[in-house]
Amino acid sequence: KQEVTQIPAALSVPEGENLVLNCSFTDSAIYNLQWFRQDPGKGLTSLLLIQSSQREQTSGRLNASLDKSSGRSTLYIAASQPGDSATYLCAVSPSGTYKYIFGTGTRLKVLA
Amino acid sequence: DVKVTQSSRYLVKRTGEKVFLECVQDMDHENMFWYRQDPGLGLRLIYFSYDVKMKEKGDIPEGYSVSREKKERFSLILESASTNQTSMYLCASSFKYRYSNQPQHFGDGTRLSIL
Numbered sequence: 001k002q003e004v005t006q007i008p009a010a011l012s013v014p015e016g017e018n019l020v021l022n023c024s025f026t027d028s029a030i031y032n033l034q035w036f037r038q039d040p041g042k043g044l045t046s047l048l049l050i051q052s053s054q055r056e057q058t059s060g061r062l063n064a065s066l067d068k069s070s071g072r073s074t075l076y077i078a079a080s081q082p083g084d085s086a087t088y089l090c091a092v093s094p095s096g097t098y099k100y101i102f103g104t105g106t107r108l109k110v111l112a
Numbered sequence: 113d114v115k116v117t118q119s120s121r122y123l124v125k126r127t128g129e130k131v132f133l134e135c136v137q138d139m140d141h142e143n144m145f146w147y148r149q150d151p152g153l154g155l156r157l158i159y160f161s162y163d164v165k166m167k168e169k170g171d172i173p174e175g176y177s178v179s180r181e182k183k184e185r186f187s188l189i190l191e192s193a194s195t196n197q198t199s200m201y202l203c204a205s206s207f208k209y210r211y212s213n214q215p216q217h218f219g220d221g222t223r224l225s226i227l
Contacts, residue, residue, distance in 0.1 A: 034215055043202055046215035098143050098162055100216060104154035
């Protein structure tokens with residue numbers, strides 16, 4: 001059964017720092033992996049989607065990498081800002097299904 | 113921009129009531145999903161639908177049913193609400209084609225309290 005883990009559960013950094021959020025999954029048979037952002041009391045906003053055949057995707061200050069064989073993905077945030085404060089979730093879509101399996105997220109606080 | 117609209121942001125109902133949560137998307141997506149989100153447990157899939165009138169159980173379908181009579185609308189039904197169904201409910205949609213590079217899109221959620 002696919003399981004997704006995100007460590008750490010919470011992270012606090014000063015503004016301007018570069019940071020890495022981690023996501024690991026137990027079964028490498030996936031279609032794709034998505035990173036989402038969730039603000040308090042709100043829905044999820046898709047940040048980046050990486051297909052299983054890809055190694056990384058970039059959008060602005062965000063870069064996500066995927067190492068399917070080792071079951072790992074990282075979300076790199078460059079030059080963090082207070083507006084980046086949110087919970088970041090990763091989700092994998094197992095092969096043969098339309099479902100997504102979510103991690104429990106990393107709650108990020110960027111201090112001004 | 114894709115828009116997924118959930119009918120209520122906040123809802124308070126009583127134990128035993130039949131509760132309907134509505135979700136509408138405007139991008140002609142084939143797939144629609146209902147999740148619940150609880151602290152420490154993350155998002156858990158209740159049901160999903162890959163076409164009109166088609167549905168599949170997710171990980172926690174007990175106590176819930178769904179209806180998809182039109183492509184753009186996916187309804188979650190709590191047959192007889194109980195206090196352990198107090199939660200944040202999130203609807204999402206996506207294209208069926210797996211390699212379209214199009215992500216799942218989420219609504220803003222409905223915070224449901226059962227008293």
